[in-house]
Amino acid sequence: MRSNSRRGGVLILTSCLALGALSACSLGGQPPATLKPTPTTAEPELPPSTLKAATATSQPGGGQSAIPENSPTLPPTSTATPVETPGLSNAIDFPSAQDYAWQPMVTDLNRPVGLVNAGDGSGRLFVIEQRGRIMIIRENTLASEPFLDIRDRIEISGSEQGLLGLAFHPLYEQNGFFFVNYTDLNGDTVIARYRVMEGNPDQADASSEERLLFIPQPYPNHNGGGMAFGPDGYLYLGLGDGGAANDPHGNAQSLQTYLGKILRLEVDGATGYTVPADNPFLGSDGLPEIWAYGLRNPWRFSFDRLSGDLFIGDVGQNMWEEINHLPAGSPAGANLGWDYREGAHRFEGRVPAGLAVIDPVAEYDHSQGCSITGGFVYRGQAMPDWQGVYFFGDFCSGLVWGLIRTPEDAWILKVQYETGMRISSFGEDERGEIYLVDYAGGVYQLAPVER
Numbered sequence: 001m002r003s004n005s006r007r008g009g010v011l012i013l014t015s016c017l018a019l020g021a022l023s024a025c026s027l028g029g030q031p032p033a034t035l036k037p038t039p040t041t042a043e044p045e046l047p048p049s050t051l052k053a054a055t056a057t058s059q060p061g062g063g064q065s066a067i068p069e070n071s072p073t074l075p076p077t078s079t080a081t082p083v084e085t086p087g088l089s090n091a092i093d094f095p096s097a098q099d100y101a102w103q104p105m106v107t108d109l110n111r112p113v114g115l116v117n118a119g120d121g122s123g124r125l126f127v128i129e130q131r132g133r134i135m136i137i138r139e140n141t142l143a144s145e146p147f148l149d150i151r152d153r154i155e156i157s158g159s160e161q162g163l164l165g166l167a168f169h170p171l172y173e174q175n176g177f178f179f180v181n182y183t184d185l186n187g188d189t190v191i192a193r194y195r196v197m198e199g200n201p202d203q204a205d206a207s208s209e210e211r212l213l214f215i216p217q218p219y220p221n222h223n224g225g226g227m228a229f230g231p232d233g234y235l236y237l238g239l240g241d242g243g244a245a246n247d248p249h250g251n252a253q254s255l256q257t258y259l260g261k262i263l264r265l266e267v268d269g270a271t272g273y274t275v276p277a278d279n280p281f282l283g284s285d286g287l288p289e290i291w292a293y294g295l296r297n298p299w300r301f302s303f304d305r306l307s308g309d310l311f312i313g314d315v316g317q318n319m320w321e322e323i324n325h326l327p328a329g330s331p332a333g334a335n336l337g338w339d340y341r342e343g344a345h346r347f348e349g350r351v352p353a354g355l356a357v358i359d360p361v362a363e364y365d366h367s368q369g370c371s372i373t374g375g376f377v378y379r380g381q382a383m384p385d386w387q388g389v390y391f392f393g394d395f396c397s398g399l400v401w402g403l404i405r406t407p408e409d410a411w412i413l414k415v416q417y418e419t420g421m422r423i424s425s426f427g428e429d430e431r432g433e434i435y436l437v438d439y440a441g442g443v444y445q446l447a448p449v450e451r
């Protein structure tokens with residue numbers, strides 16, 4: 001079940017997104033950018049970012065994001081508008097977005113922020129409601145009773161607090177274990193394990209909670225919340241840098257705190273967790289649970305179910321939103337740059353000599369949105385033309401992008417849809433079909449349009 005080998009390098013790339021509410025690249029004025037790889041190095045000679053104080057608006061999961069005064073306000077809709085662009089010059093093209101649509105499944109959820117499947121063959125989808133419930137969707141129908149209700153344990157005074165993450169154990173069908181990430185009544189992060197009720201697969205045992213990690217939070221934002229089991233069978237956790245702005249405590253670059261990190265745990269035991277033997281800081285001065293660091297607020301990460309590659313959507317500060325990519329087999333202990341870097345741009349201070357940081361494979365500026373929502377690589381069967389495309393979006397603008405890697409190790413990025421929705425998450429079912437979660441209450445599946 002486990003494969004712990006780590007080898008190979010990581011690409012550093014830039015993006016073609018900076019020309020207005022929607023860039024010329026995505027509107028047809030120019031073809032989409034072909035992003036060329038460069039070797040991983042310490043900080044290149046880039047001009048420092050010019051950052052001014054701005055009124056910060058917290059987004060669910062989005063962190064403290066400075067929203068430009070002219071940032072678009074799009075009305076919520078049940079359909080998405082495809083964005084047409086010319087063909088690509090390198091023989092890799094995206095399908096025609098107009099042949100596919102985000103089709104509504106359910107629309108009466110309460111502030112949904114995540115969607116996962118249990119991998120148990122039931123076909124059910126489990127939706128995380130920020131206030132503290134997990135709801136079940138079965139055959140496009142929302143169950144009347146929650147799978148889990150822990151509203152009495154959760155603080156949600158800040159818009160980025162609440163029930164934020166859910167992951168089912170790879171052997172859930174046998175052991176009934178699942179894991180959640182929430183902020184408790186004091187606003188601190190709890191990672192806990194629960195089990196399903198015996199004899200009732202649609203009901204969790206709320207009294208079965210076992211707390212695995214407790215992480216004090218200095219501020220009510222940048223809690224992260226993502227959870228996923230990797231192809232190695234370990235549980236990965238995404239945590240923000242603790243909040244406020246400019247990472248005032250230096251958490252993202254510190255190896256003495258869980259904040260601003262991706263953690264990696266072994267949770268196969270009857271109780272608690274252990275640290276995998278190949279975690280990079282085990283036996284060193286760093287916290288042994290840390291797998292990667294240098295993150296601001298990773299709002300949704302996922303593993304490509306075919307390649308095992310890890311994709312992370314990391315919310316920016318004032319200017320840049322980014323997608324980070326760690327290929328399967330990358331060395332452990334990756335430093336993703338914050339707050340030396342915001343996206344691929346200098347932010348605060350200089351990267352110390354000898355410290356390698358990894359730049360994103362894609363980014364966009366705040367003329368196109370203000371709070372990135374990471375997504376999934378499509379690996380389903382219903383839409384073969386989309387195979388290998390990584391979908392992600394923005395909470396503020398409702399744009400959905402497609403990102404794909406070429407055989408020449410370049411990345412192609414292109415806006416696919418203007419949804420008008422507050423995109424709080426994406427999800428995939430057991431078959432690899434992809435879903436979009438609208439914070440206004442809906443879940444939508446990308447599917448072919450019937451002609």
